[in-house]
Amino acid sequence: MTRGCLDTPVIKERGQHEVFCGLTSIIWLHRKMQDAFFLVVGSRTCAHLLQSAAGVMIFAEPRFGTAILEEKDLAGMADANAELDREVATLLQRRPDIRQLFLVGSCPSEVIKLDLARAAERLSAQFAPHVRVLNFSGSGIETTFTQGEDTCLASMVPALPASDAHQLLLVGALPDVVEDQARALLAQIGIETVHCLPAQRADATPSIGPNTKYALTQPFLGETHAALQRRGARWIAAPTPLGVEGTTLWLMAIADAFGISRAQVEAAIAAPRARAQAAVARVAETLQGKSAFFMPDSQMEPALARFLQRECGMEIVEIGTPYLHAELHRPELALLAAGPRLAEGQDVERQLDRVRAARPDITVCGLGLANPLEAEGLTTKWAIELVFTPVHLFEQAADLAGLFARPIRRKQILAPGAPKMEAAE
Amino acid sequence: MKLSLWTYEGPPHVGAIRVATGMRNMHMVLHAPQGDTYADLLFTMIERRNHRPPVTYTTFQARDLGADTAGLFKDACRAAYERHRPEALLVAASCTAELIQDDPGGLAASMGLPVPVIPLELPSYQRKENFGADEAFYQICKALAKPMPRTAQVSCNILGATALGFRHRDDVAEIRQILERMGIAVNVTAPLDAAPSDIARLGQAHFNVLLYPETGEQAARWLQRSFGQPCIGTVPLGVGATRRFVQEVATLAGAAPILDETRLRQPWWSASVDSTYLTGKRVFIFGDGTHAMAAARVARDEMGFDVVGLGCYNREQARPLRALAREFGLEALISDDYLEVEAAIADLAPELILGTQMERHIGKRLGIPCAVISAPVHVQDFPARYSPQMGIEGANVLFDTWVHPLVMGLEEHLLTMFREDFEFHDAAGPSHHGAKAQPAPSQPQTSQAQPSPAAAPQPAPAGAGDAGNIVWLSDAERELKKIPFFVRGKARRNTESFAQTRGLSEISVDTLYEAKAHYAR
Ligand code: SF4
Numbered sequence: 001m002t003r004g005c006l007d008t009p010v011i012k013e014r015g016q017h018e019v020f021c022g023l024t025s026i027i028w029l030h031r032k033m034q035d036a037f038f039l040v041v042g043s044r045t046c047a048h049l050l051q052s053a054a055g056v057m058i059f060a061e062p063r064f065g066t067a068i069l070e071e072k073d074l075a076g077m078a079d080a081n082a083e084l085d086r087e088v089a090t091l092l093q094r095r096p097d098i099r100q101l102f103l104v105g106s107c108p109s110e111v112i113k114l115d116l117a118r119a120a121e122r123l124s125a126q127f128a129p130h131v132r133v134l135n136f137s138g139s140g141i142e143t144t145f146t147q148g149e150d151t152c153l154a155s156m157v158p159a160l161p162a163s164d165a166h167q168l169l170l171v172g173a174l175p176d177v178v179e180d181q182a183r184a185l186l187a188q189i190g191i192e193t194v195h196c197l198p199a200q201r202a203d204a205t206p207s208i209g210p211n212t213k214y215a216l217t218q219p220f221l222g223e224t225h226a227a228l229q230r231r232g233a234r235w236i237a238a239p240t241p242l243g244v245e246g247t248t249l250w251l252m253a254i255a256d257a258f259g260i261s262r263a264q265v266e267a268a269i270a271a272p273r274a275r276a277q278a279a280v281a282r283v284a285e286t287l288q289g290k291s292a293f294f295m296p297d298s299q300m301e302p303a304l305a306r307f308l309q310r311e312c313g314m315e316i317v318e319i320g321t322p323y324l325h326a327e328l329h330r331p332e333l334a335l336l337a338a339g340p341r342l343a344e345g346q347d348v349e350r351q352l353d354r355v356r357a358a359r360p361d362i363t364v365c366g367l368g369l370a371n372p373l374e375a376e377g378l379t380t381k382w383a384i385e386l387v388f389t390p391v392h393l394f395e396q397a398a399d400l401a402g403l404f405a406r407p408i409r410r411k412q413i414l415a416p417g418a419p420k421m422e423a424a425e
Numbered sequence: 426m427k428l429s430l431w432t433y434e435g436p437p438h439v440g441a442i443r444v445a446t447g448m449r450n451m452h453m454v455l456h457a458p459q460g461d462t463y464a465d466l467l468f469t470m471i472e473r474r475n476h477r478p479p480v481t482y483t484t485f486q487a488r489d490l491g492a493d494t495a496g497l498f499k500d501a502c503r504a505a506y507e508r509h510r511p512e513a514l515l516v517a518a519s520c521t522a523e524l525i526q527d528d529p530g531g532l533a534a535s536m537g538l539p540v541p542v543i544p545l546e547l548p549s550y551q552r553k554e555n556f557g558a559d560e561a562f563y564q565i566c567k568a569l570a571k572p573m574p575r576t577a578q579v580s581c582n583i584l585g586a587t588a589l590g591f592r593h594r595d596d597v598a599e600i601r602q603i604l605e606r607m608g609i610a611v612n613v614t615a616p617l618d619a620a621p622s623d624i625a626r627l628g629q630a631h632f633n634v635l636l637y638p639e640t641g642e643q644a645a646r647w648l649q650r651s652f653g654q655p656c657i658g659t660v661p662l663g664v665g666a667t668r669r670f671v672q673e674v675a676t677l678a679g680a681a682p683i684l685d686e687t688r689l690r691q692p693w694w695s696a697s698v699d700s701t702y703l704t705g706k707r708v709f710i711f712g713d714g715t716h717a718m719a720a721a722r723v724a725r726d727e728m729g730f731d732v733v734g735l736g737c738y739n740r741e742q743a744r745p746l747r748a749l750a751r752e753f754g755l756e757a758l759i760s761d762d763y764l765e766v767e768a769a770i771a772d773l774a775p776e777l778i779l780g781t782q783m784e785r786h787i788g789k790r791l792g793i794p795c796a797v798i799s800a801p802v803h804v805q806d807f808p809a810r811y812s813p814q815m816g817i818e819g820a821n822v823l824f825d826t827w828v829h830p831l832v833m834g835l836e837e838h839l840l841t842m843f844r845e846d847f848e849f850h851d852a853a854g855p856s857h858h859g860a861k862a863q864p865a866p867s868q869p870q871t872s873q874a875q876p877s878p879a880a881a882p883q884p885a886p887a888g889a890g891d892a893g894n895i896v897w898l899s900d901a902e903r904e905l906k907k908i909p910f911f912v913r914g915k916a917r918r919n920t921e922s923f924a925q926t927r928g929l930s931e932i933s934v935d936t937l938y939e940a941k942a943h944y945a946r
Contacts, residue, residue, distance in 0.1 A: 016501070017484040021460025039428075043520035043549060048435040049463045065430045071550045073426055074524070083426035091428060107458045107521035110487070140460030141487040141521070349508060368465030368477065375475030 005336040015347025021140030022148025027054045030063045032173040035099040038064040042106030099202035105137040144322040146220040146298045157227035163207030172217035175390040188268035220299035222325045239331040243307035244276045272394040279398030286405040288313040290361035296320035297383035302332040316340035317358045433738035437547035440557025446478040446588035447617040452511035457519035459484040481505040495527045512621035513541045520549035543568045555639040563643035569624040579678045580610040582630045585641025586617035591800040595813035628652040662719035664820045691820040709734035709775040712799025714742020720798045774914035794830030901932045
């Protein structure tokens with residue numbers, strides 16, 4: 001086996017980060033877990049962040065909210081714990097449909113050392129068995145964007161019931177349609193008992209034990225991975241199931257772990273794989289030979305770069321990622337042909353200098369940077385869409401390629417009348 | 426601690442960023458964790474700005490907390506100055522940095538940067554976005570504005586407009602035209618479009634025009650105190666206010682009250698017979714204090730609406746708004762809790778809401794049309810076309826945008842006449858809105874559809890008011906369904922309160938029509 005990008009030196013940067021904090025994960029987690037409520041204990045900033053990131057997409061009475069700390073909580077005039085208990089009681093009374101409550105730590109709650117773990121224990125005792133109360137950190141001083149999902153899932157692991165059953169656990173919040181596809185594919189291969197973390201509802205919570213093998217559906221689940229291992233479960237090392245190749249290798253690895261022959265897997269996936277390959281090839285016509293630059297956002301960057309490089313014929317200039325997890329990113333880096341720069345952490349100004357020097361055909365970046373780069377004549381893809389859109393497994397492989405192809409095609413369509421921003425340089 | 430699901434205002438540092446982003450050659454260093462950089466997307470996505478806001482975030486992490494966050498802050502200041510070379514530097518702390526007490530102002534002052542450094546105190550746990558903008562602009566003026574001789578020609582400053590302001594760009598253009606037509610030069614527009622060097626010459630103007638008290642009041646007061654510049658207090662929203670504004674400016678400037686009304690169409694649009702149906706439409710008005718108060722006057726005096734509810738989310742404007750509400754015979758709703766606002770709307774069952782993007786969503790859920798009159802707003806409220814709210818063109822725009830969500834007059838009659846016709850069934854909605862604009866049967870745009878306990882297809886639930894124990898007989902219920910949906914809420918409500926005043930416990934078809942006769946106007 002080649003070493004791909006495993007020996008590429010990693011640029012480690014420490015400057016201004018331009019990324020979301022882990023609270024942002026709540027926006028997709030609360031859609032996935034339909035009887036859960038996410039209560040951020042934080043400031044007006046936290047509430048505004050959630051609203052700004054989510055407001056475009058949802059405006060029901062959401063299953064998340066912020067208990068906003070006020071002057072009196074900080075000055076010790078009010079007992080923050082008593083205040084929290086009161087808010088939780090009111091909330092649960094108004095929303096009897098809630099079965100799981102997550103107390104989510106923020107920068108302010110962590111700086112003032114509000115002990116949400118103790119609060120969760122206390123409230124759990126009070127509202128059991130109807131409601132289970134857990135806590136995790138989504139703060140910007142501890143977590144970046146998708147790491148909020150990681151800390152959330154990790155918080156659930158110690159509470160999972162024990163089981164000695166030989167079983168497969170899929171870990172990561174997939175859209176329901178994708179989760180159903182995964183179950184169907186695995187059933188075809190011969191694995192009938194599949195559990196998911198997180199489950200849609202509290203009563204479907206999976207059990208776990210030494211005979212549980214788990215596969216990650218996302219590369220950013222490092223803490224959850226560690227927590228699962230502490231419960232004795234065994235990791236099935238594999239690339240992330242993105243693209244035809246990623247999905248194939250992921251399924252093969254699971255089959256191996258369950259002693260199922262490759263031939264059986266080949267037979268089961270032949271049709272969907274061929275369909276996906278043909279669909280990706282059509283979209284990849286737009287992407288062939290084009291260059292891409294990843295700003296750090298979700299930790300999905302190495303997996304996405306691997307897909308674009310190996311299945312869409314793109315040249316990857318730089319793979320920026322908030323955090324490079326030695327174990328979880330290893331399968332991706334081994335597949336990626338050497339060439340791209342690897343960067344962990346961020347100094348946004350310097351990284352933008354590199355983007356401007358490279359002038360890639362597409363830059364994958366956050367919402368704050370996209371329009372300014374477009375105005376400089378560059379083409380961009382908002383990274384957040386890659387997390388909100390179903391992109392995993394065979395049937396979505398072409399959609400994933402399409403997310404990158406569409407901005408490039410749009411640029412081509414608008415080209416004659418496009419604003420000549422470059423001329424101004 | 427207070428539970429909040431959706432907020433009308435962001436934290437105060439977002440207000441300060443709105444000021445910095447509106448300006449030229451200004452830079453801001455914000456001591457804040459990485460997640461706070463979300464603020465950039467407000468400007469680049471919602472307002473579609475083609476530049477990043479001029480803000481450097483220190484993005485300290487947990488591991489820095491025990492170490493040297495102050496050093497990190499100074500490094501960030503130095504790097505920001507070197508890279509951007511601003512004329513002045515704003516420094517501030519976000520909510521988290523406020524807790525670690527690094528004193529950004531003191532640190533930056535100690536660095537000997539060759540440009541003015543303006544420290545901001547933004548109490549994140551007490552105040553909100555508008556305060557942050559108002560305070561930032563005031564501190565900038567205090568630090569940079571110098572006493573100067575007045576310009577030879579009569580001139581004024583236009584104050585209060587910021588980045589991400591609701592129609593600020595177009596309002597400023599419209600008001601500038603009006604002033605220039607009167608022979609008054611605009612000395613400086615600030616904060617929007619001003620550089621620190623422009624702030625320095627604010628004192629040259631003969632007087633100030635304050636368009637947005639929410640974000641410019643402290644500065645305007647300070648300029649009045651320090652430089653003796655009087656301030657025009659009338660906000661030119663609507664025809665009446667625009668005319669008053671021109672009178673006030675004329676008096677102050679010793680100029681003729683010239684107002685070019687050749688393009689003013691709103692009064693005739695309102696007087697023409699097809700607008701008769703607007704008479705007495707029950708409207709609920711909510712927004713920032715300035716826009717809500719102005720909208721109430723326009724609604725009553727220029728549109729002939731019946732204002733049934735009035736409120737604002739910014740306590741700073743509570744006093745004048747309460748006074749105006751009393752003049753309208755109403756109890757003002759001062760609240761930043763959107764659930765409370767929703768409950769008030771559901772209870773009043775108005776025929777039109779004039780509000781913010783929050784009320785637009787409340788309206789969608791309750792099946793009540795809504796036009797947006799105030800921040801907070803979303804991307805669709807930043808139109809490509811010229812679309813001011815103020816001045817002459819602003820008055821035209823107000824008419825169009827407020828009437829647009831309503832079912833039109835003639836259509837209203839057709840709906841009544843042909844209500845049994847399948848094309849005119851309840852869910853058909855106004856013909857100019859494409860398919861099924863209202864009433865919204867469920868929540869808008871949920872990514873994974875699911876029922877919500879709060880999704881009510883019709884306004885005025887039976888429990889509204891104290892009418893909960895009054896029973897609708899089935900004949901009456903059927904008759905009520907024959908009434909077009911856009912007046913059904915009102916009919917239900919009127920009938921129930923009629924029944925209540927008569928001490929009835931049941932509503933029959935007769936009660937329904939007796940109530941109709943009783944309320945006929
Ligand atoms: S970075 Fe911290 S303070 Fe800012 S929104 Fe995220 S958790 Fe809240």
